[in-house]
Amino acid sequence: MTTAAVPMREPENYLNKEYGIRSWLLTTDHKRIALLYLLSITFFFFVGGFFALLIRLELLTPAGDLVSADTYNKLFTMHGQVMVFFFLIPAVPAVLGNFLIPIMIGAKDLAFPRVNLLSWYIFMLGSALMLYTILNGGVDTGWTFYTPLSTEYLTTNVVAAAMAIFVVGFSSILTGLNFIVTIHRMRAPGMTWSRLPLFVWANYATSIIFVLGTPVLAISLALVGLERMFHLGIFDPRLGGDPLLFQHLFWFYSHPAVYVMILPGMGVVSEIVACFSHKRLFGYRFMALAVIAIAVLGFLVWAHHMFVAGISLYSAMIFSFFSYMVAVPSAIKVFNWTATLYRGSISYMTPMLYAFGFIGLFTMGGMTGLFVAALGIDVHVTDTYFIIAHFHYIMVGGMVMAYLGGMHFWWPKISGRMYPEGWGKLAALLIFVGFNLTFFPQFILGYMGMPRRYWQYSPEFQVLNVLSTAGASILAVGYLLPMVYFLWSMRYGKIAVDNPWGAAGLEWMTTSPPTTSNFDEIPTVTWEAYNYDELKEVPVERH
Amino acid sequence: MSEHIATKRTYILVWVSLMCLTAATAGVSYLELGRFNIVLALVIATCKAILVALIFMGVRYISQKMTLVVIVAGLFWFLILVSLSMTDYITRSWR
Amino acid sequence: MSDTSSSVAAHTPALEHHFTTMEQQTDAAVMGMWVFLVTEIMFFGGMFAGYMIYRYMYYGPWLEGSQHMDFWWGTINTAILLCSSLTMALGVRASQLGQRTSLVVFLLITILFGLGFLGIKGIEYHGHWVDGQFPGANFRFPGPNPRQVELFFSFYWAMTGFHALHVVIGIGLVAYISLRSWKGAYGRAYHNPVENVGLYWHFVDVVWIYLYPLLYLISHKHALE
Numbered sequence: 001m002t003t004a005a006v007p008m009r010e011p012e013n014y015l016n017k018e019y020g021i022r023s024w025l026l027t028t029d030h031k032r033i034a035l036l037y038l039l040s041i042t043f044f045f046f047v048g049g050f051f052a053l054l055i056r057l058e059l060l061t062p063a064g065d066l067v068s069a070d071t072y073n074k075l076f077t078m079h080g081q082v083m084v085f086f087f088l089i090p091a092v093p094a095v096l097g098n099f100l101i102p103i104m105i106g107a108k109d110l111a112f113p114r115v116n117l118l119s120w121y122i123f124m125l126g127s128a129l130m131l132y133t134i135l136n137g138g139v140d141t142g143w144t145f146y147t148p149l150s151t152e153y154l155t156t157n158v159v160a161a162a163m164a165i166f167v168v169g170f171s172s173i174l175t176g177l178n179f180i181v182t183i184h185r186m187r188a189p190g191m192t193w194s195r196l197p198l199f200v201w202a203n204y205a206t207s208i209i210f211v212l213g214t215p216v217l218a219i220s221l222a223l224v225g226l227e228r229m230f231h232l233g234i235f236d237p238r239l240g241g242d243p244l245l246f247q248h249l250f251w252f253y254s255h256p257a258v259y260v261m262i263l264p265g266m267g268v269v270s271e272i273v274a275c276f277s278h279k280r281l282f283g284y285r286f287m288a289l290a291v292i293a294i295a296v297l298g299f300l301v302w303a304h305h306m307f308v309a310g311i312s313l314y315s316a317m318i319f320s321f322f323s324y325m326v327a328v329p330s331a332i333k334v335f336n337w338t339a340t341l342y343r344g345s346i347s348y349m350t351p352m353l354y355a356f357g358f359i360g361l362f363t364m365g366g367m368t369g370l371f372v373a374a375l376g377i378d379v380h381v382t383d384t385y386f387i388i389a390h391f392h393y394i395m396v397g398g399m400v401m402a403y404l405g406g407m408h409f410w411w412p413k414i415s416g417r418m419y420p421e422g423w424g425k426l427a428a429l430l431i432f433v434g435f436n437l438t439f440f441p442q443f444i445l446g447y448m449g450m451p452r453r454y455w456q457y458s459p460e461f462q463v464l465n466v467l468s469t470a471g472a473s474i475l476a477v478g479y480l481l482p483m484v485y486f487l488w489s490m491r492y493g494k495i496a497v498d499n500p501w502g503a504a505g506l507e508w509m510t511t512s513p514p515t516t517s518n519f520d521e522i523p524t525v526t527w528e529a530y531n532y533d534e535l536k537e538v539p540v541e542r543h
Numbered sequence: 544m545s546e547h548i549a550t551k552r553t554y555i556l557v558w559v560s561l562m563c564l565t566a567a568t569a570g571v572s573y574l575e576l577g578r579f580n581i582v583l584a585l586v587i588a589t590c591k592a593i594l595v596a597l598i599f600m601g602v603r604y605i606s607q608k609m610t611l612v613v614i615v616a617g618l619f620w621f622l623i624l625v626s627l628s629m630t631d632y633i634t635r636s637w638r
Numbered sequence: 639m640s641d642t643s644s645s646v647a648a649h650t651p652a653l654e655h656h657f658t659t660m661e662q663q664t665d666a667a668v669m670g671m672w673v674f675l676v677t678e679i680m681f682f683g684g685m686f687a688g689y690m691i692y693r694y695m696y697y698g699p700w701l702e703g704s705q706h707m708d709f710w711w712g713t714i715n716t717a718i719l720l721c722s723s724l725t726m727a728l729g730v731r732a733s734q735l736g737q738r739t740s741l742v743v744f745l746l747i748t749i750l751f752g753l754g755f756l757g758i759k760g761i762e763y764h765g766h767w768v769d770g771q772f773p774g775a776n777f778r779f780p781g782p783n784p785r786q787v788e789l790f791f792s793f794y795w796a797m798t799g800f801h802a803l804h805v806v807i808g809i810g811l812v813a814y815i816s817l818r819s820w821k822g823a824y825g826r827a828y829h830n831p832v833e834n835v836g837l838y839w840h841f842v843d844v845v846w847i848y849l850y851p852l853l854y855l856i857s858h859k860h861a862l863e
Binding site for chain 3: 546548549551554555557558561562565568569572580581584585587588591592595596598599600601605606607609610613614616617618620621624625628629632633
């Protein structure tokens with residue numbers, strides 16, 4: 001069994017086919033573009049994490065003693081903007097989706113490979129604008145850019161930040177467009193919609209949101225920019241403008257955006273749970289319909305972010321109703337994952353640990369979402385740490401764990417190497433413990449009344465804040481570990497076989513890593529998805 | 544390639560209709576119909592848009608049904624944005 | 639897949655390696671273009687939604703503001719864009735029939751119409767600017783509800799401004815296609831880029847079809863009190 005030494009002549013794959021920076025920067029290979037995105041979003045994960053670190057350090061003590069109030073406003077603003085727009089939204093779609101979707105459907109590439117590369121360059125342009133914003137003194141609008149604060153009263157880099165996010169929005173629009181057309185037009189013979197892996201369905205639903213929602217964010221930010229620069233007072237109260245109009249437009253996108261930040265993770269979890277239960281996914285049809293339902297219903301709930309902002313009570317009731325509805329398909333998914341596990345042949349490899357973490361933590365986050373969908377409770381907990389805990393349970397406990405699970409699951413395919421399993425398990429455990437220690441106290445803090453976005457707090461909240469910061473430091477170690485051992489594995493990791501997990505799916509029928517064109521011949525699919533009962537292969541890596 | 548190629552006559556007829564509808568909408572705007580003005584204006588505009596979409600943009604002859612679904616979805620989503628936002632504005636004055 | 643289409647594919651240099659047939663490639667490109675146009679519907683839709691909400695709230699000022707639009711320039715511009723859609727459609731038709739010269743001529747006329755539209759918009763903008771109808775410190779309006787009329791004008795400038803930007807982009811795209819057509823890149827077998835640019839151009843026309851009545855035609859009588 002070869003370990004450290006690379007064989008004398010590696011078979012040709014997408015990594016070694018061409019060398020040199022030009023072959024990467026001018027590539028149209030979806031797999032290389034996925035890796036370009038991986039570099040970009042990993043960088044921003046650490047930038048956003050750095051802001052989080054400063055926030056948690058400040059909150060160790062009740063007094064505002066580490067940074068000034070204005071600086072604190074910048075910290076939480078940029079933490080949110082960077083994590084949402086430059087990490088979470090692209091993470092699974094632009095990295096794992098780009099890499100896997102063509103292979104999973106039996107195609108040689110996405111429908112529009114050059115548009116794919118363009119989307120990465122647009123992402124980099126937005127990144128440059130964001131870095132400029134950060135280095136030029138930051139921005140302190142809150143990630144939500146509410147008017148008239150953003151249009152009238154701040155002198156920080158509001159326009160630059162708005163432009164940065166406007167630009168990266170187009171990156172995700174193009175990715176979504178590419179995925180939709182690819183999944184419709186490029187499936188291999190026999191790969192019917194009902195045979196698609198749920199990862200593909202999840203990214204398809206996500207792409208619907210990209211295409212229909214992001215443009216509204218774009219126009220809302222553009223109008224903020226126009227108001228700041230040219231005094232086009234669309235939201236100016238002095239002209240009779242309604243600040244809530246901005247919030248309607250902003251949240252029309254930003255609520256569905258949170259489904260962008262969970263659906264691909266759900267797709268990943270479906271793949272992992274089926275593989276490591278060695279069993280067909282329970283309720284395929286409902287799972288596929290559920291992601292579509294979540295994407296569609298997710299567009300009908302946005303004003304639940306505005307319950308205390310001044311919208312009419314009757315409108316709030318409508319949005320509250322729809323907010324309850326959207327929980328139903330999410331719950332169906334959780335039940336179906338659980339049913340898949342039942343009587344499965346379960347193995348506790350690292351990806352599965354992340355999937356377990358997802359299922360538990362997403363459920364908690366989702367359930368607290370139901371709490372805040374109730375108008376009465378929401379009035380009490382809006383703008384408190386309860387909300388912060390709620391969405392971090394979903395975005396971090398859910399999506400980030402799913403992303404890491406997916407990275408571990410498909411790492412052998414992407415790199416041709418195995419990551420070290422022992423370290424993988426340790427990191428997963430640290431992340432789980434660190435996460436809960438960081439964010440569970442925040443539910444309590446919020447319920448007790450600690451407001452969000454405040455840089456100082458009442459002394460009775462200190463103990464829980466200290467616990468939260470302690471958790472964050474454990475979480476940080478947990479996140480650093482995969483960085484280190486993934487890099488390590490690229491040179492020293494065990495060489496991966498084509499299908500180390502014994503998993504179903506076309507991607508596992510290609511080499512690890514795949515060749516540039518994925519398939520020498522487009523396969524003809526005659527089997528259903530998750531055909532674990534038919535697979536003859538025994539997993540190589542299991543315990 | 545089985546694509547449908549329209550005749551010059553078809554395009555010119557559509558163009559004439561569009562110009563007539565434009566004249567109509569301009570003329571009608573001089574009538575004092577109160578709140579009905581906008582309804583009429585939007586109806587005429589929609590007729591023009593449908594003509595452009597069906598004939599100039601070839602929606603009438605599109606081979607893939609999926610593309611029609613895409614177009615309808617786009618229009619429907621715009622309506623979601625407007626109508627759900629309006630639930631707020633229209634009901635703000637209700638007790 | 640029929641034999642004839644695969645032999646066409648083998649001979650068509652425009653077929654990209656990840657597609658199996660020209661038909662698949664063309665279908666994908668057309669679908670992609672429509673998906674992109676849907677994003678544009680939502681982009682403009684945000685402004686249309688805002689317009690409709692404020693019109694509901696401030697009907698009087700909306701009437702006032704509309705009466706200060708130049709009815710004739712707006713109507714002429716509408717006609718110009720409709721003519722440009724005709725020439726664009728005729729150009730696409732020429733590409734379908736492999737008529738290179740007609741194609742280039744129609745595309746160039748389309749560009750001229752587009753430039754004409756922009757020229758008139760420039761005249762209108764200049765007029766509004768001189769009359770103090772640009773929002774901000776220099777805005778002046780002698781009639782009632784000047785603040786809300788300023789709001790109307792904010793929408794006017796934003797909506798027509800973004801529309802004009804799209805016309806500029808459209809002219810750029812048509813110019814690019816004209817150049818490629820001149821060099822013989824498109825013929826009976828492959829003319830999909832012309833169709834897609836046509837779709838973009840017609841879409842920009844449709845946006846104006848709605849902007850025109852909403853901004854210019856609200857009413858010619860005096861505002862209701």
